[in-house]
Amino acid sequence: MxxxxxxxxxxxxxxxxxxxxxxxxxxxxxLHPNMHNWEKQKLLIRQVKTDQKAVALTFDDGPDPVNTPALLEVLGKNKAKATFFVLGSRAEKQPDLIKKMAEAGHELGNHSYSHADFNGKSDEFILEEIKKTSDILCQLAGQTPAFFRPPGGYLSYAMVDLTNQEGLTIGYWTWQQDSKDWRDGTTAAQIADHIKKNIAPGQIIVLHDGASNGAQTVKAMDILIPELNKQGYHFVTMSELLELENKE
Ligand SMILES: [Zn+2]
The missing domain is CATH 1.20.5 (Single alpha-helices involved in coiled-coils or other helix-helix interfaces)
Known part of the structure; x- marks a missing residue:
């Protein structure tokens, strides 16, 4: 008993x-009930299956007049390539930074024009935010973005359809690689440790050069990149990461 x-x-x-x-x-x-289907259809990517020790660093919400130039220096010094999910409204105020990113071989992603919450917004509003930003990036850097990252990670059937119609893939991130670096008070060491602890080939790492805690994010990259290089990792753009996908 x-x-x-x-x-x-x-x-x-x-x-x-x-x-x-x-x-x-x-x-x-x-995060959305249809996420896996979108991934299967290649309308959304969060990670790439690859045997190569390559990952994509992605930086959101910039360009920032102080933190983004500092970040470009750290990336350049370490020969790391990244993807910048910029806001159209900030890009048009800092055209030289956008040009510098493109010239250094980084990829430009679309993160909407104003970072508005898309929840409850009309298709017209969403389309305008996406189109305007892609046009600005194309004019400034001659790069038409391949990826769109929705503000706050918001997803809906309508938004994914619109993005797809515009020829963009949703550039999400690997869920283990969200260090919440944007939170004020998060230190560079904490950000670097989170990423190191969870690192695996093919990941898409979400970071924020455009948030108020951006200086810590930049410092974290200065710690992290050389350490991961020692482990054999290299840092590529999102488009380059897709090219490294294992062929079945
Ligand atoms: Zn954002």
Whole structure:
């Protein structure tokens, strides 16, 4: 009798742990119920299956007049390539920075014009935000963005359709590689440690040069890149990462 109860209790604890694990898994893996289908259809990417030790560093919300030039210097010094998901409204104020990014071999991604919350916005509004930004980047740098990263990671069926019509892929990120670097008070060491601890080939790492904590993000790259280089990792743009995908 005693044993039976203990078994049952153990079973319940085990079931509880499984449920807890599943809930966390569900939260992390399915920000939108159709995410996996979009990934299968190649309308959205979060990670690339590759045997090569390559990852994509991506920087959002810039360009920032102070942190972005400092970041470009760190990347240049370490011969690392990155993808910048810039805002159209900030890009048009800093055309020289956009040109510098392109000339240094970095990729420009579209992160909307104004970083508005797309939830509840009309198709026309969303389309205008995407088109305007792609036009600005094309004019300034001669690069038509291949990827769109929605502000705040917002996803909807309509938005993915519109993005696809515009010839853009949703450039999401690998969920383990969100260090929340944008939060004020997060230190460079914390950001670098988070990324190092979770690193694996083919990941897309989300970071923010355009947030108020951007100076720490830049400092984190100065720590992180040489350390990961020692482990054999190299840093490529998102388009380059896709080229490294294992052929089935
Ligand atoms: Zn953003």
């Amino acid at each position: 005693f044993l039976v109860i203990r078994k049952r209790t153990a079973g319940m604890i085990f079931a509880g742990i499984c449920f807890f694990g599943l809930s966390i898994g569900a939260y992390n893996f399915a």
